[in-house]
Amino acid sequence: MSARWSEDQWGESEQRSEFQKIRRKHSKPKGRRRIDDLTAKNTEDIADDTIRRLIDLGHLSEVVAELKSGKEATAYIARSDKGSVLLKIYRDFEARSFKNDAIYREGQVVLDQRAARAMKSRSSKGLEMLQFDWVMSEYAHLWHLWRAGLSVPEPLVGPNVKTYAETVPAVLMRLIGTEDQPAPRLSDARLSPEEARSAWQQAVGGMADMLRLGYAHGDYSTYNLLWWENQVILIDFPQLTTRQNPNFRDLLRRDAESLATSFKRHGIQETGESTLREVQRRALGPAPEPRVVLP
Known part of the structure; x- marks a missing residue:
């Protein structure tokens, strides 16, 4: 959809197809997910459809605990066959306290004019497209920074764009720290x-x-x-x-x-x-x- 992550040479028609395939069918915007909805002994008993999908795709085995809730997303500690996972689930745009992303999106080129109009008007479909673009951008940037050798968490889905498109509205990365002691934000750390x-x-x-x-x-x-x-x-x-x-x-x-x-x-x-x-x-x-x- 956006030039921010289309560098991966994925055509816009394929992007639209993937967006339509994973488009969630619910009428009420999803905000912060309750930990009880993300966990159950059996996968089919998990209330949250995103978590069931991530488990079915093999990206997760279970969600352990909530780590931190912010204005855009909630972070959870989870597990997979790759070890401890930081699971970041974005709230729907309508359910966020932070919605003004225009300053960051200026200069982007959206070739699909219908998509561009929908996002600009912030129609219900346009908001879903913005949500999709926002999550995909985090994955694309995370992979770019990781490959370039920067000190960032290791992304755990990808680098193929189509693969991580299947996880929207979630982003999965390596947990920094341990499950018992996740790394603190520098704002909360006590330093000599x-x-x-x-x-x-x-x-x-x-x-x-x-x-x-x-x-x-x-x-x-x-x-x-x-x-x-x-x-x-x-x-x-x-x-x-x-x-x-x-x-x-x-x-x-x-x-x-x-x-x-x-x-x-x-x-x-x-x-x-x-x-x-x-x-x-x-x-x-x-x-x-x-x-x-x-x-």
Whole structure:
């Protein structure tokens, strides 16, 4: 649907077909799922159709617990034959407290004019398309960043687009931490002065790595960074935007301001301007070693 994830050479007709195939048939928008609806001894007794589908597809074996609920999605701890899983299930657009995604979508090219009109008018079908696009964008960006060697969670479905399209409205990735002790957000972590300085350097480096790839995160702060075993892990990527977006420079500057402001509680006293300059300087340097994705 959108240029954000159509780089994978998947035709728009196939995209529409996949969207229609997985389109959920319910009249009431789905918001936060109750953990009781996601679990049962037998798969057929699980109330949530998304979880049943993920289990039937072999992507999950069970949901263990709710981890965190946000304005767009709820994160759960789950299990699969690949180990512990972070299961992120997006709420329907109508059920989100955050709905204004226009600033991130500017500059995108939607070749299907009917789809473009539906999304612009935010009709019921258009909202479903926006939901589909939002989740698919997170998968596409996560795979791109993972392959490029950035410190992000490993995506567990894909890299074939058609494969991860089947999981919408869910995104599955490797759980950072353990089931008993999931990695905290950097905003919640208690750091020594030495750890805080290391975390700051890694966070600035992560923003520079994204800029080198042509991305602005759009919501970059300690609230979207995890801290595990003295390492910063970047998360939350559906709103990533590229230089095609006329708001790119503003979003990049906003990310620098947010990062500097959110690190003040860890004793790091930097300004948004100095942070942006350092990010831009580092973006001219060497890139991380790319990861090899085996078939």
